Amino acid sequence: MKLIDKMINLTINGIELNVEAGTTLLEAAEKIGIHIPTLCHLDLHDIGVINKNANCRVCMVEDEKRGRLVPSCAEKVIEGMRIQTDTLKAVMARRTSLELMLSNHPQDCLTCVKNLDCELQSLAHEMNIKEIRYQGEKMNHPKDLTSKGIVKDSNKCIMCRRCVTMCDDVQTVGILSPLKRGFDVVVATAFHLDLADTSCTYCGQCVSVCPTAALAEMNDTPSVWRALNNPKKHVIVQVAPAVRAAIGEEFGFEPGTILTGKVVSSLRRLGFDQVFDTNFGADLTIIEEAKELIDRIQNNKPLPMLTSCCPAWVQFIEHQFPDLLDVPSSCKSPQQMVGALTKTYYAEHNNIDPKDIIMVSVMPCVAKKAEAAREELNKDGLSEVDYVITTRELSRMLKEAAIDFRKLDDEPFDFLLGESTGAAAIFGTTGGVIEAATRTAYEMLTGKELKDVNFKAMRGIEGIREATIQIGDMELNIGIAHELGNARKLLERIREGKSNFHAIEIMACPGGCIGGGGQPYHHGNIDILKKRQEALYTIDASLPRRKSHENPMVVKLYENFLSEPASPKAHDLLHTTYSPKERI
Amino acid sequence: MKNKILDLSTLDKEKLMALSVYIEALEEDKKEQLIHVLHKAQSLFGHLPQNLQWFIARKLDLSSAHVNGVVTFYSFFNEEPTGKYVISVCTGTACFVKGANKVLDRILKLTKTTKNKMSEDGLFTIKDVRCIGACGLAPVITVNDKVYGNLKPSDVDKIIEQCRGEDYGH
Ligand code: SF4
Numbered sequence: 135m136k137l138i139d140k141m142i143n144l145t146i147n148g149i150e151l152n153v154e155a156g157t158t159l160l161e162a163a164e165k166i167g168i169h170i171p172t173l174c175h176l177d178l179h180d181i182g183v184i185n186k187n188a189n190c191r192v193c194m195v196e197d198e199k200r201g202r203l204v205p206s207c208a209e210k211v212i213e214g215m216r217i218q219t220d221t222l223k224a225v226m227a228r229r230t231s232l233e234l235m236l237s238n239h240p241q242d243c244l245t246c247v248k249n250l251d252c253e254l255q256s257l258a259h260e261m262n263i264k265e266i267r268y269q270g271e272k273m274n275h276p277k278d279l280t281s282k283g284i285v286k287d288s289n290k291c292i293m294c295r296r297c298v299t300m301c302d303d304v305q306t307v308g309i310l311s312p313l314k315r316g317f318d319v320v321v322a323t324a325f326h327l328d329l330a331d332t333s334c335t336y337c338g339q340c341v342s343v344c345p346t347a348a349l350a351e352m353n354d355t356p357s358v359w360r361a362l363n364n365p366k367k368h369v370i371v372q373v374a375p376a377v378r379a380a381i382g383e384e385f386g387f388e389p390g391t392i393l394t395g396k397v398v399s400s401l402r403r404l405g406f407d408q409v410f411d412t413n414f415g416a417d418l419t420i421i422e423e424a425k426e427l428i429d430r431i432q433n434n435k436p437l438p439m440l441t442s443c444c445p446a447w448v449q450f451i452e453h454q455f456p457d458l459l460d461v462p463s464s465c466k467s468p469q470q471m472v473g474a475l476t477k478t479y480y481a482e483h484n485n486i487d488p489k490d491i492i493m494v495s496v497m498p499c500v501a502k503k504a505e506a507a508r509e510e511l512n513k514d515g516l517s518e519v520d521y522v523i524t525t526r527e528l529s530r531m532l533k534e535a536a537i538d539f540r541k542l543d544d545e546p547f548d549f550l551l552g553e554s555t556g557a558a559a560i561f562g563t564t565g566g567v568i569e570a571a572t573r574t575a576y577e578m579l580t581g582k583e584l585k586d587v588n589f590k591a592m593r594g595i596e597g598i599r600e601a602t603i604q605i606g607d608m609e610l611n612i613g614i615a616h617e618l619g620n621a622r623k624l625l626e627r628i629r630e631g632k633s634n635f636h637a638i639e640i641m642a643c644p645g646g647c648i649g650g651g652g653q654p655y656h657h658g659n660i661d662i663l664k665k666r667q668e669a670l671y672t673i674d675a676s677l678p679r680r681k682s683h684e685n686p687m688v689v690k691l692y693e694n695f696l697s698e699p700a701s702p703k704a705h706d707l708l709h710t711t712y713s714p715k716e717r718i
Numbered sequence: 719m720k721n722k723i724l725d726l727s728t729l730d731k732e733k734l735m736a737l738s739v740y741i742e743a744l745e746e747d748k749k750e751q752l753i754h755v756l757h758k759a760q761s762l763f764g765h766l767p768q769n770l771q772w773f774i775a776r777k778l779d780l781s782s783a784h785v786n787g788v789v790t791f792y793s794f795f796n797e798e799p800t801g802k803y804v805i806s807v808c809t810g811t812a813c814f815v816k817g818a819n820k821v822l823d824r825i826l827k828l829t830k831t832t833k834n835k836m837s838e839d840g841l842f843t844i845k846d847v848r849c850i851g852a853c854g855l856a857p858v859i860t861v862n863d864k865v866y867g868n869l870k871p872s873d874v875d876k877i878i879e880q881c882r883g884e885d886y887g888h
Pocket residue numbers: 284300301305307308309310333334335336337338339340341
């Protein structure tokens with residue numbers, strides 16, 4: 135028997151409609167093409183972000199029957215309701231809410247990092263605000279510049295709490311909370327600690343949903359400009375897989391347009407001496423990781439093995455599950471592998487002093503900034519990666535340099551660390567790393583050719599996925615989680631001894647790196663993530679080689695430099711360690 | 719600052735043990751009982767220093783930010799040690815209209831302190847609180863558990879003097 139939901143009749147701006155009980159006025163209006171401005175409201179069901187505390191009041195509409203104004207994002211439909219969204223009373227109420235918010239806002243849009251990408255700003259435009267009638271006392275909080283990843287400027291905070299919802303409900307890290315109340319309320323870290331002193335993972339997902347510049351990535355573009363202008367330095371750049379499927383959005387391309395060749399040529403125009411591909415490092419990561427997995431399975435070492443290429447996830451496990459540090463793979467991430475090899479293999483090959491090399495990476499990710507600064511990855515005073523800029527920062531640099539991205543020709547990567555397979559391309563999406571690893575592990579374990587490389591069971595966008603793959607006479611149990619809240623669920627299963635997984639892939643961001651905290655803002659449109667994901671699978675399918683161990687330049691690297699997977703030299707350069715941290 | 723928060727050695731060991739025992743004995747969903755735990759902790763320690771808040775967060779498996787948010791939301795909880803006399807000035811609407819701010823300013827001046835900070839002589843902590851439900855008597859303050867209503871600034875002077883007097887009397 136199908137339950138029949140109760141239907142409700144109401145009118146909006148005189149238009150009669152009939153909607154399910156429980157629908158909000160905002161949703162009902164949308165159904166008939168009436169747009170109501172919103173700000174604090176954010177409902178991204180697909181990725182579990184539901185911020186509905188109705189505190190900004192820019193969505194007020196008039197309820198004629200009851201003769202009052204109600205917030206449409208929270209108010210549910212009632213039988214016989216008569217709603218007006220466009221009466222002078224409703225419009226003025228919305229304006230007043232916005233003006234009050236603007237009255238104590240810094241109003242330095244011209245030089246703000248969110249200029250033209252800010253929801254508060256576009257709302258002021260949309261609502262035709264031409265003067266701010268109130269003058270509020272400006273807040274005076276110090277900017278938090280302590281961490282490598284995130285800048286927190288509370289003076290620009292409008293208390294919408296989207297970040298709190300993201301960090302608490304989706305990531306379960308719990309770094310931010312409203313402190314105090316009433317006029318004094320501020321969204322802050324516990325005890326107003328410096329962000330660098332907290333267990334923040336720098337996943338940057340709070341940045342992705344913050345409507346203003348109260349949360350933003352650390353700006354590393356000045357350092358990169360300086361490096362590019364230093365004639366004594368050999369400046370090399372690498373680009374992560376997810377960047378090429380997203381950067382087009384900053385230049386008017388359709389989401390999901392693949393722009394690898396243009397990214398490469400744009401980086402050459404900026405003046406980088408070599409343009410390397412993080413995908414090369416991804417292929418290498420797969421070989422080392424597959425080797426480690428097989429070793430763990432065959433020699434009764436700790437299982438499951440968890441992937442370790444997402445630094446936000448590594449930070450999460452160190453702080454939240456310090457008792458489980460034997461589960462992540464010891465492999466460094468592709469970014470760090472490329473960095474380490476650039477300063478050894480490439481430097482030797484070209485007779486350059488590694489101290490004269492500056493390695494820059496372009497990442498979809500904010501956490502990569504913090505990863506590059508990890509003590510474990512900066513041994514003997516030599517950094518593997520010097521500066522990390524996000525997809526957004528690169529697009530800003532290109533605009534600044536007046537490079538017409540749309541008109542650029544496609545160019546290939548430079549050769550030593552530039553070759554990659556389809557397996558590497560899918561690193562940027564949830565499920566991709568483990569699919570790539572399975573392709574290689576299959577052939578390593580069986581010695582036979584894997585005919586169909588598409589493991590469709592591992593693909594998708596659900597938060598937690600499981601798959602069992604037959605490899606020879608063994609069944610390989612695979613787990614996949616994206617978003618840290620989902621990772622937490624799998625880790626709790628491991629802690630309780632209830633997991634039968636051999637390998638688990640974890641990525642901190644919704645959808646994996648395609649939804650990274652450094653990607654072009656999706657402004658709540660989750661379809662964009664799906665299009666970026668499709669783009670990566672398209673790259674995979676289009677390449678002649680789709681197994682990491684078939685990457686000819688990686689084969690050469692082993693022959694000429696590392697000798698073999700998991701060799702002592704490979705361990706020295708490509709593997710790392712983790713240490714327990716206090717959760718705070 | 720981080721190290722100060724992670725350092726529990728400044729907290730009285732026996733009281734910490736008593737708090738742990740209390741938390742262990744809680745049934746089922748401990749997370750839901752944060753407010754009770756905070757009340758218990760404040761009754762043991764007199765106030766809720768930040769390292770104690772962190773300790774409670776860890777014990778209940780809650781985020782420190784959440785615990786700190788709750789502690790700073792309710793005026794009943796004190797992050798700092800409090801004076802012998804805790805004076806709460808109602809700044810609810812009715813009291814506000816009847817000049818609560820003037821009363822507050824006067825009290826802060828007389829006790830030579832700022833909001834939520836114990837006065838140097840250890841006698842006073844002054845807070846502003848939301849409506850305490852005695853609007854008919856606005857403006858209203860409470861001194862520890864005693865309510866004073868229909869206040870004029872001169873009444874304030876008397877109340878403060880009285881507190882001081884009582885204290886010297888001892
Ligand atoms: S970066 Fe991630 S972990 Fe840190 S505060 Fe933002 S959402 Fe939370």
